Amino acid sequence: MTNAPTAYRPRYRRKFKWKWGEFGRVCALVFYVLLVIAPIYWMFVTSVKTYGEITDVSRVTYWAKNFTWDNYAHLFDTVEFGKYMKNSLLYALVTAASVVVITMLSGYGMSRYSFRGKGFMMGMWMVAQMIPGILCTIPMYVIYSRLGLINTRTGLFFMFITGQIPFCTITMRAFFDRIPVSLEEAAFVDGCNRVQAIFKIVLPVLLPGMAAVFVFAFTAVWNDLMTCVIYTSKSSLWTINVTLKSMIGRVNVEWGLLMAGGIIALLPTIVVFAFVQRYVVDGLTAGSVKE
Amino acid sequence: MEPYLFCLPLIFCLFGLFAYPMIRAVVISFQKYKLSQLNKVKFIGWDNYIKSLKDSNLGMITWNTVRYVVIVVGMQFFLGFGLALALRRPFRFRNIYQSIAFIPYALSGFVCGLMFRWSFNGEYGVINDLLLRFGLIKEKISFLGTPGMSIIPVYVAAIWLGYQFFAIMLLAALQSIPQEVYESAELDGCGWWRRLFSIILPYIRPTLLTILMLRVVWTFNSYELVYVITEGGPAYSSETLSSYLFTRAYGSLDFGAASALGLMFAVMLLICAGIYMKLTKFSKAGDF
Numbered sequence: 001m002t003n004a005p006t007a008y009r010p011r012y013r014r015k016f017k018w019k020w021g022e023f024g025r026v027c028a029l030v031f032y033v034l035l036v037i038a039p040i041y042w043m044f045v046t047s048v049k050t051y052g053e054i055t056d057v058s059r060v061t062y063w064a065k066n067f068t069w070d071n072y073a074h075l076f077d078t079v080e081f082g083k084y085m086k087n088s089l090l091y092a093l094v095t096a097a098s099v100v101v102i103t104m105l106s107g108y109g110m111s112r113y114s115f116r117g118k119g120f121m122m123g124m125w126m127v128a129q130m131i132p133g134i135l136c137t138i139p140m141y142v143i144y145s146r147l148g149l150i151n152t153r154t155g156l157f158f159m160f161i162t163g164q165i166p167f168c169t170i171t172m173r174a175f176f177d178r179i180p181v182s183l184e185e186a187a188f189v190d191g192c193n194r195v196q197a198i199f200k201i202v203l204p205v206l207l208p209g210m211a212a213v214f215v216f217a218f219t220a221v222w223n224d225l226m227t228c229v230i231y232t233s234k235s236s237l238w239t240i241n242v243t244l245k246s247m248i249g250r251v252n253v254e255w256g257l258l259m260a261g262g263i264i265a266l267l268p269t270i271v272v273f274a275f276v277q278r279y280v281v282d283g284l285t286a287g288s289v290k291e
Numbered sequence: 292m293e294p295y296l297f298c299l300p301l302i303f304c305l306f307g308l309f310a311y312p313m314i315r316a317v318v319i320s321f322q323k324y325k326l327s328q329l330n331k332v333k334f335i336g337w338d339n340y341i342k343s344l345k346d347s348n349l350g351m352i353t354w355n356t357v358r359y360v361v362i363v364v365g366m367q368f369f370l371g372f373g374l375a376l377a378l379r380r381p382f383r384f385r386n387i388y389q390s391i392a393f394i395p396y397a398l399s400g401f402v403c404g405l406m407f408r409w410s411f412n413g414e415y416g417v418i419n420d421l422l423l424r425f426g427l428i429k430e431k432i433s434f435l436g437t438p439g440m441s442i443i444p445v446y447v448a449a450i451w452l453g454y455q456f457f458a459i460m461l462l463a464a465l466q467s468i469p470q471e472v473y474e475s476a477e478l479d480g481c482g483w484w485r486r487l488f489s490i491i492l493p494y495i496r497p498t499l500l501t502i503l504m505l506r507v508v509w510t511f512n513s514y515e516l517v518y519v520i521t522e523g524g525p526a527y528s529s530e531t532l533s534s535y536l537f538t539r540a541y542g543s544l545d546f547g548a549a550s551a552l553g554l555m556f557a558v559m560l561l562i563c564a565g566i567y568m569k570l571t572k573f574s575k576a577g578d579f
Contacts (some may be wrong), residue, residue, distance in 0.1 A: 021483065028377040032392050035370075039406050039451065040394070042417055046409065060420035065505040102300045109297025119296070121305055128309045129505070130560050132533050135553035137314035138546050140308070142326075156357045165304045194293075198294030225515060232539070241401045245519065248405075255409055262402045273397035281389070284456075285463035 034194055040266070047071050047259035054256050071260035079243065081261065088222055088239040088265075095160040096218040099168050100210050106165070107172025107209075108198060112181070137230060144231060151234045159227055164217045171216065171283045175209030176202075211276050212283025219269045240265045316550045324547035333346070339551035347550075348527050348535070355442065356511065356531040359449075364506050366450045376491075379465045396455040404445075404519030411435060411444040411520075420435020438528035441521045445529060448516050457502060464498035465491065491540045500571050504564060511560060532556050 046054060048071070049064045075081040110118065140159075141150075149155030179202060187197040225241045232238065238246075244261045247254065273280065295302065322334045343349070374392060378385065395403065408419050413433035422428045434440050476486055492499075514534035517523060518555065523530040523538050530538065540549035 025377050028373060029388065029392075032370075032374050032377065033388070035451070036392055036394050039403075039410065042410060042440040043406050044440060054413055057414055060415065060417060106298045106301040109294045110301070113294035113297070115294040121301065124305050124309065127561070128305070130508050130512075130564055131309075131313070131557050132536060132553055132560075134514070134533060134536050134540060135316050135550065135557055136309060138314045138540055138550055138553070139319060141313040142315070142319070142546070143312070151364075162300075162304050162308050165300050169298075169301050219397055219399075223401065225399065225401040225519070241399060244405065245401065255412075255415070259409065262405050265482075266398055266402050269399070270394055271482075273394065277390045277393060278386065281393070281459050284459055 043259045043262055046255060046265050049256060051254070051256055053231045056077055058209055059225045060099045071256040072264075075257055075260050075264070079238070079247070079257070081243070081264070081273060083236075084238055084240050084243045085264070087237065088241075091156060091224075091239065092218045092222040094157060095164060095221045098161050098216040099164045100214050101174040102161070102165060103168040104198070104203075104210070106208070108202075110169060110173040112184075112261055125170070128166065133226075135287050141230065149231075151232050151237065156228065156237065160221045160224070163227070164220055167212045168216055172209055174211055175206060175212070175283070179205050186272035204290060208282060211279040215272055215276050215280050216283065218272065222265075222269060316554060319351055320550035320554050322547050324545075324550075326544035326546055335547075339547045340555065342548055343555065348530070352527065352530050352532055352535050354530070356533075359442065359446065359531050360507055360510050362446055363449045363453070363510050364503065366446075367454040367457050367506060368503070370450065370454035372461055374454070374458035375461035375465055378462050393455045393459065395452050396459070398452065400448075400452060400513070400515040401519055403448050404516045407444045407448040407451070408435070409513045411447075426523040435521060437523060438525050441525060442517075442529040445516050445520050448520060449510065449513075452516075453506065453510070456506070459499055460502050461495060464495040468494045504567060508560065509565065 044064070045064060048067050048069065050066050050068055050070070053061060053065055090188070110121075142152050144155060147155075149158070183201055183205070184194075184197045187201045192200065222239075223241070224239065225245060228237070228239050228242045229245070232242070235243070235246075240261065244258055244265070247258060247261075320339055321334055321336060323331065323333050323338070325331070378389065378392075384390075411419075411434040413419065413431060416431075416434070418434070419431045420426075423431070432440065434444055445450060471492075472490055473486065476490055481489070511531075512533050514531065514537050515533055517529060517534035518537065521529040523534055527535070527538075536553050538547055539552065540546060
């Protein structure tokens with residue numbers, strides 16, 4: 001399989017020439033940044049306003065008159081937000097780490113061997129993409145309650161990890177496909193076995209793939225709402241998102257608090273994404289573009 | 292044996308967590324299966340299917356879903372394609388720019404839904420305020436409280452959350468077009484439109500077909516945004532098929548009827564996907 005030469009990015013500077021095409025492009029680029037920033041900005045501004053200012057029907061302000069971090073403080077005092085952050089982080093980190101290790105093996109298997117049933121598995125994965133998730137959730141819920149896994153951490157971990165394995169295997173496989181087999185064969189000649197070849201030779205070259213899979217799994221779990229909503233009702237197991245969702249139901253919605261929580265919920269994913277954006281983009285496009 | 296050992300987790304996921312539950316779902320769909328009355332489980336034939344088809348909301352919800360998918364995926368495509376075109380040629384700080392422009396891709400449906408639910412708030416919402424300031428409306432609109440209106444925030448949120456995926460994939464496809472093709476077209480005097488329709492679109496067609504299908508399926512199957520923004524209301528007017536399925540399953544705990552409904556539209560979706568693949572000669576497209 002050949003891949004799009006996304007890594008090939010020539011750097012050249014041109015002499016500046018006024019062109020309408022260029023002008024349009026700059027306008028488009030500005031538009032797209034504003035499109036992304038505006039809603040996030042609004043969320044942030046709301047989170048640093050006072051309750052009175054937020055619920056002022058006569059006037060909507062575009063910057064906080066009385067800038068305050070009170071909403072954030074309240075979140076940690078009254079709702080015990082720290083506990084839920086710890087839960088979210090724990091689920092996301094454990095899942096991401098396990099998924100990286102597991103999919104390295106399964107991705108390797110899918111990439112390097114041809115075996116009976118491989119095509120069937122890919123086909124099944126395609127079909128699985130098309131089935132509404134909730135359809136599988138119903139029997140899974142029944143199975144889970146039989147096994148006593150509802151409202152347990154084990155159950156959640158299991159659900160998160162297995163939920164990420166198929167997609168991440170496909171991604172990992174695409175990264176393995178890029179590494180020439182000759183690299184490993186050289187290692188075999190030098191007396192390595194397969195496992196050694198993976199860990200000593202392939203692993204260092206695979207780092208971008210591992211980064212991409214780690215980020216996929218981490219953000220998927222950090223961002224999850226429905227898994228936790230469906231399989232847990234005990235608030236000690238809740239993640240940030242479920243906690244925030246549960247705060248909407250009340251009669252008087254505290255939008256300041258919710259927006260503060262939202263900002264906290266989106267920060268880690270934005271930071272992680274900013275650092276490894278290239279690998280993530282690489283990972284997404286690795287197996288998908290044919291020339 | 293070796294490859295099977297390597298793939299064991301994947302095999303387990305596919306069979307244990309997909310194939311087996313699917314079979315169970317089929318079985319449950321023929322049963323009277325209420326989670327609140329587990330001692331009364333029994334086979335009732337096609338009753339669940341008949342009951343689901345007779346549902347008076349079904350017509351409206353199907354129409355909602357079709358509209359939702361067409362509008363959302365269509366807009367995602369236009370915005371994403373525009374962004375990909377704007378990013379095609381390298382410029383300084385492009386990497387940093389991409390990190391910002393692709394942010395929504397990393398965000399959760401929940402946070403995004405929250406954000407737009409608040410923006411579209413009927414009393415204190417910023418959208419109402421902007422519309423008033425620009426004189427587009429005379430009075431504040433209660434978006435979330437009006438049937439027919441309440442799905443608009445869901446559209447906006449879904450578009451905002453998803454167009455980066457198009458941009459990322461189409462950008463990769465655009466970059467696989469050899470630069471010489473552009474240059475020779477330019478020498479031959481091709482205008483911008485001509486280049487778009489004669490070079491760019493044919494080149495990215497395989498990628499585009501794959502992404503379109505994936506996106507349609509994902510949009511069809513996602514219910515998180517509806518759940519967060521409107522919870523289907525008022526009076527089911529903003530439900531799509533998959534969110535309705537969720538409401539049916541966990542609202543009434545009638546798993547039998549929900550499974551039957553879900554199976555029916557899973558089959559419908561598979562048939563549509565099959566037709567799409569035949570019509571577009573999909574096997575020549577990318578292998579996602």
